[in-house]
Amino acid sequence: MAPLTLQPSPIKVGHIDDVQELRKSKLSKIPQRFVRDLAERPSLPAISESCFASGIPVIDLSRIVNGNPDEFYREILMLKTACTDWGFFQVISHGIDISMLESIETAAMDFFNLPLEEKQKYPMAPGTVQGYGQAFVFSEDQKLDWCNMFALGIEPHYMRNPKLWPTKPPKFRETIEIYQTEIRNLCKKLMKYIAISLGLRGEVFEEMFGAAVQAIRMNYYPPCPRPDLVLGLSPHSDGSALTVLQQGKGSSVGLQILNNNKWVSVKPIPNALIVNIGDTIEVLTNGKYKSVEHRAVTHKEKDRLSIVTFYAPSFEVELGPMPQFVDEINPIKYRRYNHGDYSKHYVTNKLQGKKTLEFAKISTF
Ligand SMILES: O=C(O)CCC(=O)C(=O)O
Numbered sequence: 001m002a003p004l005t006l007q008p009s010p011i012k013v014g015h016i017d018d019v020q021e022l023r024k025s026k027l028s029k030i031p032q033r034f035v036r037d038l039a040e041r042p043s044l045p046a047i048s049e050s051c052f053a054s055g056i057p058v059i060d061l062s063r064i065v066n067g068n069p070d071e072f073y074r075e076i077l078m079l080k081t082a083c084t085d086w087g088f089f090q091v092i093s094h095g096i097d098i099s100m101l102e103s104i105e106t107a108a109m110d111f112f113n114l115p116l117e118e119k120q121k122y123p124m125a126p127g128t129v130q131g132y133g134q135a136f137v138f139s140e141d142q143k144l145d146w147c148n149m150f151a152l153g154i155e156p157h158y159m160r161n162p163k164l165w166p167t168k169p170p171k172f173r174e175t176i177e178i179y180q181t182e183i184r185n186l187c188k189k190l191m192k193y194i195a196i197s198l199g200l201r202g203e204v205f206e207e208m209f210g211a212a213v214q215a216i217r218m219n220y221y222p223p224c225p226r227p228d229l230v231l232g233l234s235p236h237s238d239g240s241a242l243t244v245l246q247q248g249k250g251s252s253v254g255l256q257i258l259n260n261n262k263w264v265s266v267k268p269i270p271n272a273l274i275v276n277i278g279d280t281i282e283v284l285t286n287g288k289y290k291s292v293e294h295r296a297v298t299h300k301e302k303d304r305l306s307i308v309t310f311y312a313p314s315f316e317v318e319l320g321p322m323p324q325f326v327d328e329i330n331p332i333k334y335r336r337y338n339h340g341d342y343s344k345h346y347v348t349n350k351l352q353g354k355k356t357l358e359f360a361k362i363s364t365f
Protein backbone atom coordinates (compact mmCIF):
# COMPACT_ATOMS: atom_id res chain seq x y z
CA MET A 1 0.00 0.00 0.00
CA ALA A 2 1.38 3.37 -0.95
CA PRO A 3 2.51 5.91 1.61
CA LEU A 4 0.19 8.93 1.41
CA THR A 5 3.07 11.07 0.23
CA LEU A 6 2.94 9.25 -3.09
CA GLN A 7 1.44 11.81 -5.50
CA PRO A 8 -0.82 10.56 -8.29
CA SER A 9 1.25 10.84 -11.45
CA PRO A 10 -0.11 11.77 -14.88
CA ILE A 11 -0.38 8.13 -15.94
CA LYS A 12 -2.64 7.33 -18.90
CA VAL A 13 -4.52 4.10 -18.25
CA GLY A 14 -7.26 4.46 -20.88
CA HIS A 15 -10.83 3.34 -20.26
CA ILE A 16 -11.18 0.69 -17.58
CA ASP A 17 -14.47 -1.17 -17.77
CA ASP A 18 -16.12 -2.00 -14.46
CA VAL A 19 -16.46 -5.77 -14.57
CA GLN A 20 -19.72 -5.91 -12.59
CA GLU A 21 -21.26 -3.54 -15.14
CA LEU A 22 -19.86 -5.64 -18.00
CA ARG A 23 -21.47 -8.67 -16.44
CA LYS A 24 -24.82 -6.88 -16.15
CA SER A 25 -24.65 -5.89 -19.81
CA LYS A 26 -24.65 -9.60 -20.76
CA LEU A 27 -21.92 -9.00 -23.29
CA SER A 28 -21.49 -11.58 -26.03
CA LYS A 29 -17.75 -10.99 -26.42
CA ILE A 30 -15.07 -10.29 -23.81
CA PRO A 31 -13.53 -6.85 -24.44
CA GLN A 32 -10.06 -7.24 -25.89
CA ARG A 33 -8.33 -5.56 -22.95
CA PHE A 34 -9.33 -8.47 -20.73
CA VAL A 35 -8.31 -11.20 -23.18
CA ARG A 36 -4.91 -12.54 -22.18
CA ASP A 37 -2.16 -13.48 -24.56
CA LEU A 38 -2.04 -17.24 -25.12
CA ALA A 39 0.83 -17.88 -22.71
CA GLU A 40 -0.98 -16.13 -19.87
CA ARG A 41 -4.38 -17.78 -20.24
CA PRO A 42 -5.38 -20.21 -17.52
CA SER A 43 -5.35 -23.60 -19.26
CA LEU A 44 -8.58 -25.52 -18.74
CA PRO A 45 -7.11 -28.27 -16.53
CA ALA A 46 -5.80 -25.57 -14.22
CA ILE A 47 -9.32 -24.33 -13.58
CA SER A 48 -10.86 -27.76 -13.15
CA GLU A 49 -11.49 -29.01 -9.65
CA SER A 50 -9.04 -31.90 -10.12
CA CYS A 51 -6.03 -29.68 -9.70
CA PHE A 52 -6.27 -28.85 -6.02
CA ALA A 53 -3.24 -28.14 -3.95
CA SER A 54 -4.57 -30.59 -1.43
CA GLY A 55 -1.13 -30.58 0.16
CA ILE A 56 -1.38 -27.01 1.43
CA PRO A 57 -0.86 -27.45 5.15
CA VAL A 58 -3.57 -26.63 7.64
CA ILE A 59 -2.33 -25.07 10.88
CA ASP A 60 -4.47 -25.32 14.00
CA LEU A 61 -3.53 -22.15 15.85
CA SER A 62 -5.24 -23.24 19.08
CA ARG A 63 -2.69 -26.06 19.37
CA ILE A 64 0.10 -23.50 19.34
CA VAL A 65 -1.57 -20.96 21.60
CA ASN A 66 -3.21 -23.33 24.12
CA GLY A 67 -1.73 -26.74 23.38
CA ASN A 68 0.56 -28.84 25.56
CA PRO A 69 4.30 -28.73 24.70
CA ASP A 70 3.99 -31.74 22.39
CA GLU A 71 1.14 -30.20 20.41
CA PHE A 72 2.98 -26.86 20.33
CA TYR A 73 6.16 -28.32 18.83
CA ARG A 74 4.30 -30.52 16.36
CA GLU A 75 2.29 -27.56 15.07
CA ILE A 76 5.36 -25.28 14.92
CA LEU A 77 7.07 -27.96 12.84
CA MET A 78 4.05 -28.04 10.51
CA LEU A 79 4.27 -24.27 10.24
CA LYS A 80 7.93 -24.54 9.33
CA THR A 81 7.19 -27.12 6.61
CA ALA A 82 4.30 -24.97 5.33
CA CYS A 83 6.53 -21.90 5.04
CA THR A 84 9.48 -23.76 3.56
CA ASP A 85 7.67 -25.97 1.03
CA TRP A 86 4.59 -23.95 0.18
CA GLY A 87 4.80 -20.33 1.33
CA PHE A 88 1.07 -20.74 1.93
CA PHE A 89 -1.07 -22.37 4.61
CA GLN A 90 -4.62 -22.31 5.88
CA VAL A 91 -5.17 -21.49 9.53
CA ILE A 92 -8.06 -22.91 11.54
CA SER A 93 -9.06 -22.18 15.16
CA HIS A 94 -7.52 -18.75 14.54
CA GLY A 95 -9.53 -17.12 17.33
CA ILE A 96 -11.59 -14.79 15.11
CA ASP A 97 -15.32 -15.31 15.58
CA ILE A 98 -17.25 -16.70 12.66
CA SER A 99 -19.76 -13.88 13.16
CA MET A 100 -16.92 -11.39 12.52
CA LEU A 101 -15.96 -13.20 9.30
CA GLU A 102 -19.61 -13.09 8.25
CA SER A 103 -19.96 -9.38 9.10
CA ILE A 104 -17.00 -8.31 6.96
CA GLU A 105 -18.18 -10.49 4.11
CA THR A 106 -21.67 -8.97 4.24
CA ALA A 107 -20.20 -5.46 4.45
CA ALA A 108 -17.95 -6.13 1.45
CA MET A 109 -20.78 -7.57 -0.67
CA ASP A 110 -23.14 -4.76 0.33
CA PHE A 111 -20.49 -2.33 -0.87
CA PHE A 112 -19.84 -4.09 -4.19
CA ASN A 113 -23.61 -4.33 -4.77
CA LEU A 114 -24.09 -0.54 -4.48
CA PRO A 115 -24.84 1.36 -7.71
CA LEU A 116 -21.69 2.17 -9.66
CA GLU A 117 -22.14 5.95 -9.11
CA GLU A 118 -22.04 5.40 -5.34
CA LYS A 119 -18.85 3.32 -5.49
CA GLN A 120 -17.25 5.82 -7.83
CA LYS A 121 -17.43 8.45 -5.10
CA TYR A 122 -14.28 6.73 -3.82
CA PRO A 123 -12.22 6.41 -6.98
CA MET A 124 -8.83 4.76 -7.14
CA ALA A 125 -6.83 7.40 -9.03
CA PRO A 126 -4.55 6.05 -11.79
CA GLY A 127 -1.26 4.93 -10.31
CA THR A 128 -2.59 4.71 -6.74
CA VAL A 129 -3.82 1.73 -4.77
CA GLN A 130 -6.56 3.00 -2.45
CA GLY A 131 -10.26 3.36 -3.24
CA TYR A 132 -12.56 1.63 -5.73
CA GLY A 133 -11.30 0.53 -9.12
CA GLN A 134 -8.47 -1.52 -10.51
CA ALA A 135 -4.98 -1.25 -9.02
CA PHE A 136 -1.61 -1.77 -10.74
CA VAL A 137 -2.69 -0.43 -14.15
CA PHE A 138 -0.04 1.86 -15.61
CA SER A 139 -0.61 2.03 -19.36
CA GLU A 140 -3.35 2.07 -21.96
CA ASP A 141 -2.30 -1.23 -23.50
CA GLN A 142 -1.94 -3.19 -20.25
CA LYS A 143 -4.27 -6.19 -19.94
CA LEU A 144 -6.94 -5.82 -17.26
CA ASP A 145 -7.98 -8.21 -14.53
CA TRP A 146 -11.57 -9.50 -14.33
CA CYS A 147 -11.95 -7.96 -10.89
CA ASN A 148 -13.33 -4.95 -9.05
CA MET A 149 -11.25 -3.86 -6.08
CA PHE A 150 -11.74 -1.70 -3.06
CA ALA A 151 -8.68 -0.97 -0.94
CA LEU A 152 -7.81 1.14 2.10
CA GLY A 153 -4.67 1.89 4.09
CA ILE A 154 -5.46 1.12 7.73
CA GLU A 155 -2.35 1.53 9.89
CA PRO A 156 -0.54 3.70 10.76
CA HIS A 157 -3.33 6.28 10.65
CA TYR A 158 -1.40 8.68 8.41
CA MET A 159 -2.01 6.15 5.59
CA ARG A 160 -5.73 6.85 5.79
CA ASN A 161 -7.39 9.06 3.25
CA PRO A 162 -10.75 9.92 4.90
CA LYS A 163 -12.24 10.83 1.50
CA LEU A 164 -11.94 7.18 0.48
CA TRP A 165 -13.80 5.74 3.50
CA PRO A 166 -17.35 5.01 2.28
CA THR A 167 -20.38 6.25 4.18
CA LYS A 168 -22.45 3.45 2.65
CA PRO A 169 -23.29 0.70 3.49
CA PRO A 170 -24.08 2.07 6.98
CA LYS A 171 -21.79 -0.11 9.13
CA PHE A 172 -19.03 -0.49 6.55
CA ARG A 173 -16.34 1.65 8.21
CA GLU A 174 -17.04 0.35 11.69
CA THR A 175 -16.94 -3.29 10.50
CA ILE A 176 -13.62 -2.73 8.74
CA GLU A 177 -12.14 -1.16 11.90
CA ILE A 178 -13.15 -4.05 14.17
CA TYR A 179 -12.15 -6.70 11.64
CA GLN A 180 -8.79 -5.10 10.97
CA THR A 181 -8.00 -4.87 14.69
CA GLU A 182 -8.62 -8.60 15.01
CA ILE A 183 -6.61 -9.45 11.91
CA ARG A 184 -3.75 -7.26 13.17
CA ASN A 185 -3.62 -9.27 16.39
CA LEU A 186 -3.66 -12.47 14.37
CA CYS A 187 -0.78 -11.19 12.20
CA LYS A 188 1.25 -10.38 15.32
CA LYS A 189 0.66 -13.89 16.66
CA LEU A 190 1.55 -15.47 13.33
CA MET A 191 4.74 -13.40 13.05
CA LYS A 192 5.70 -14.56 16.53
CA TYR A 193 5.22 -18.24 15.70
CA ILE A 194 6.89 -17.86 12.31
CA ALA A 195 9.91 -16.40 14.17
CA ILE A 196 9.91 -19.37 16.56
CA SER A 197 9.67 -21.79 13.62
CA LEU A 198 12.85 -20.17 12.28
CA GLY A 199 14.63 -20.65 15.60
CA LEU A 200 14.42 -16.92 16.38
CA ARG A 201 13.11 -15.06 19.43
CA GLY A 202 9.33 -14.71 19.16
CA GLU A 203 9.43 -10.91 19.46
CA VAL A 204 12.08 -10.30 16.83
CA PHE A 205 9.78 -9.23 13.97
CA GLU A 206 7.47 -7.16 16.14
CA GLU A 207 10.48 -5.21 17.46
CA MET A 208 11.94 -4.84 13.97
CA PHE A 209 8.70 -3.78 12.23
CA GLY A 210 7.90 -0.80 14.50
CA ALA A 211 4.44 0.65 13.83
CA ALA A 212 3.55 -2.01 11.27
CA VAL A 213 1.81 -1.00 8.05
CA GLN A 214 -1.54 -2.64 7.39
CA ALA A 215 -3.88 -2.38 4.43
CA ILE A 216 -7.05 -4.13 3.32
CA ARG A 217 -8.11 -5.00 -0.21
CA MET A 218 -11.46 -6.49 -1.14
CA ASN A 219 -11.46 -8.25 -4.51
CA TYR A 220 -14.75 -9.07 -6.20
CA TYR A 221 -14.72 -11.36 -9.22
CA PRO A 222 -18.09 -11.57 -11.03
CA PRO A 223 -18.77 -14.69 -13.11
CA CYS A 224 -17.08 -14.51 -16.49
CA PRO A 225 -18.55 -16.07 -19.66
CA ARG A 226 -15.02 -17.05 -20.82
CA PRO A 227 -12.90 -17.95 -17.77
CA ASP A 228 -10.41 -19.59 -20.14
CA LEU A 229 -9.50 -16.22 -21.69
CA VAL A 230 -9.13 -13.94 -18.66
CA LEU A 231 -7.46 -13.75 -15.27
CA GLY A 232 -9.21 -12.56 -12.12
CA LEU A 233 -5.92 -11.27 -10.76
CA SER A 234 -2.53 -11.28 -12.50
CA PRO A 235 0.26 -13.50 -11.12
CA HIS A 236 2.24 -11.81 -8.35
CA SER A 237 3.86 -12.26 -4.99
CA ASP A 238 2.77 -9.95 -2.18
CA GLY A 239 4.98 -7.04 -1.14
CA SER A 240 3.96 -7.55 2.49
CA ALA A 241 5.64 -9.55 5.24
CA LEU A 242 2.49 -11.60 5.69
CA THR A 243 -0.90 -11.68 3.98
CA VAL A 244 -4.14 -13.00 5.47
CA LEU A 245 -6.90 -13.83 3.00
CA GLN A 246 -10.54 -14.58 3.70
CA GLN A 247 -12.64 -16.09 0.93
CA GLY A 248 -16.36 -15.46 0.69
CA LYS A 249 -18.61 -18.35 1.72
CA GLY A 250 -19.92 -20.12 -1.35
CA SER A 251 -17.40 -18.33 -3.55
CA SER A 252 -16.03 -20.21 -6.54
CA VAL A 253 -12.58 -21.74 -6.24
CA GLY A 254 -10.26 -19.10 -7.61
CA LEU A 255 -6.94 -18.72 -5.81
CA GLN A 256 -4.09 -20.58 -7.48
CA ILE A 257 -0.49 -20.84 -6.41
CA LEU A 258 2.54 -21.70 -8.49
CA ASN A 259 3.96 -24.93 -7.09
CA ASN A 260 6.73 -26.79 -8.94
CA ASN A 261 5.93 -24.69 -12.01
CA LYS A 262 2.28 -25.75 -12.04
CA TRP A 263 -0.73 -23.66 -11.09
CA VAL A 264 -2.66 -25.45 -8.37
CA SER A 265 -5.95 -24.32 -6.83
CA VAL A 266 -6.37 -23.73 -3.13
CA LYS A 267 -9.41 -25.63 -1.91
CA PRO A 268 -11.26 -23.44 0.57
CA ILE A 269 -11.89 -24.82 4.06
CA PRO A 270 -14.98 -23.22 5.64
CA ASN A 271 -14.03 -20.49 8.15
CA ALA A 272 -10.30 -20.99 7.66
CA LEU A 273 -8.07 -18.07 6.74
CA ILE A 274 -5.39 -18.41 4.09
CA VAL A 275 -1.98 -17.04 5.02
CA ASN A 276 0.97 -16.45 2.76
CA ILE A 277 4.55 -15.32 3.11
CA GLY A 278 5.29 -11.97 1.48
CA ASP A 279 8.48 -10.58 -0.07
CA THR A 280 9.68 -9.05 3.24
CA ILE A 281 9.97 -12.43 4.95
CA GLU A 282 11.74 -13.84 1.90
CA VAL A 283 14.36 -11.10 2.17
CA LEU A 284 14.74 -11.28 5.96
CA THR A 285 15.24 -15.06 5.85
CA ASN A 286 17.58 -14.80 2.83
CA GLY A 287 15.15 -16.97 0.84
CA LYS A 288 14.61 -19.70 3.45
CA TYR A 289 10.90 -18.83 3.52
CA LYS A 290 9.90 -17.63 0.06
CA SER A 291 7.00 -15.51 -1.13
CA VAL A 292 5.09 -17.59 -3.63
CA GLU A 293 3.61 -16.46 -6.90
CA HIS A 294 -0.19 -16.66 -6.96
CA ARG A 295 -3.11 -15.50 -9.10
CA ALA A 296 -6.89 -15.67 -9.23
CA VAL A 297 -8.98 -17.26 -11.96
CA THR A 298 -12.67 -16.72 -12.64
CA HIS A 299 -15.69 -18.98 -12.95
CA LYS A 300 -18.40 -19.20 -15.61
CA GLU A 301 -21.38 -19.14 -13.25
CA LYS A 302 -20.16 -18.32 -9.78
CA ASP A 303 -18.81 -15.09 -8.38
CA ARG A 304 -16.04 -14.83 -5.81
CA LEU A 305 -15.03 -12.48 -3.02
CA SER A 306 -11.69 -12.28 -1.27
CA ILE A 307 -10.87 -9.96 1.62
CA VAL A 308 -7.15 -9.56 1.90
CA THR A 309 -5.04 -7.96 4.65
CA PHE A 310 -1.41 -7.01 4.04
CA TYR A 311 0.87 -6.68 7.07
CA ALA A 312 4.32 -5.15 6.63
CA PRO A 313 7.07 -3.25 8.47
CA SER A 314 6.83 0.47 9.07
CA PHE A 315 8.06 2.44 6.03
CA GLU A 316 11.16 3.78 7.86
CA VAL A 317 12.50 0.30 8.56
CA GLU A 318 15.77 -0.65 6.85
CA LEU A 319 15.93 -4.34 6.17
CA GLY A 320 17.97 -7.06 4.54
CA PRO A 321 18.79 -10.71 5.20
CA MET A 322 19.27 -11.43 8.91
CA PRO A 323 22.79 -12.69 9.69
CA GLN A 324 21.36 -15.98 11.06
CA PHE A 325 20.42 -16.96 7.49
CA VAL A 326 23.67 -16.10 5.75
CA ASP A 327 26.69 -18.42 5.70
CA GLU A 328 29.03 -20.13 3.25
CA ILE A 329 26.35 -22.51 2.01
CA ASN A 330 23.72 -19.74 1.91
CA PRO A 331 25.41 -16.65 0.46
CA ILE A 332 23.58 -13.37 0.76
CA LYS A 333 20.88 -13.03 -1.95
CA TYR A 334 19.37 -9.61 -1.24
CA ARG A 335 20.73 -6.14 -0.50
CA ARG A 336 19.63 -3.94 2.38
CA TYR A 337 16.96 -1.38 1.55
CA ASN A 338 14.37 0.91 3.06
CA HIS A 339 10.96 -0.76 3.24
CA GLY A 340 9.15 2.46 2.25
CA ASP A 341 11.22 2.51 -0.96
CA TYR A 342 10.31 -1.11 -1.66
CA SER A 343 6.65 -0.44 -1.00
CA LYS A 344 6.71 2.52 -3.38
CA HIS A 345 8.45 0.38 -6.01
CA TYR A 346 5.86 -2.37 -5.52
CA VAL A 347 2.81 -0.15 -5.96
CA THR A 348 4.20 1.70 -8.97
CA ASN A 349 4.78 -1.42 -11.06
CA LYS A 350 2.29 -3.77 -12.64
CA LEU A 351 1.80 -7.20 -11.11
CA GLN A 352 4.21 -9.47 -12.91
CA GLY A 353 5.07 -12.63 -11.04
CA LYS A 354 8.04 -12.08 -8.73
CA LYS A 355 9.60 -9.38 -10.88
CA THR A 356 9.20 -6.66 -8.23
CA LEU A 357 11.55 -8.46 -5.87
CA GLU A 358 14.36 -7.99 -8.37
CA PHE A 359 14.59 -4.58 -6.68
CA ALA A 360 16.38 -6.30 -3.81
CA LYS A 361 18.14 -9.23 -5.49
CA ILE A 362 21.91 -9.27 -5.56
CA SER A 363 23.07 -10.42 -8.96
CA THR A 364 25.17 -13.57 -8.72
CA PHE A 365 26.94 -12.94 -12.04
O1 LIG B 1 -8.45 -13.29 -4.58
C1 LIG B 1 -7.49 -14.00 -4.32
O2 LIG B 1 -7.60 -15.15 -3.93
C2 LIG B 1 -6.09 -13.46 -4.47
C3 LIG B 1 -5.93 -12.09 -3.91
C4 LIG B 1 -4.52 -11.65 -3.85
O3 LIG B 1 -3.61 -12.39 -4.10
C5 LIG B 1 -4.21 -10.25 -3.47
O4 LIG B 1 -5.15 -9.45 -3.30
O5 LIG B 1 -2.99 -9.95 -3.33
Ligand SMILES: [Fe+2]
Binds near residue numbers: 237294
Ligand atom coordinates in the same frame (compact mmCIF):
# COMPACT_ATOMS: atom_id res chain seq x y z
FE1 LIG C 1 -1.71 -11.58 -3.44
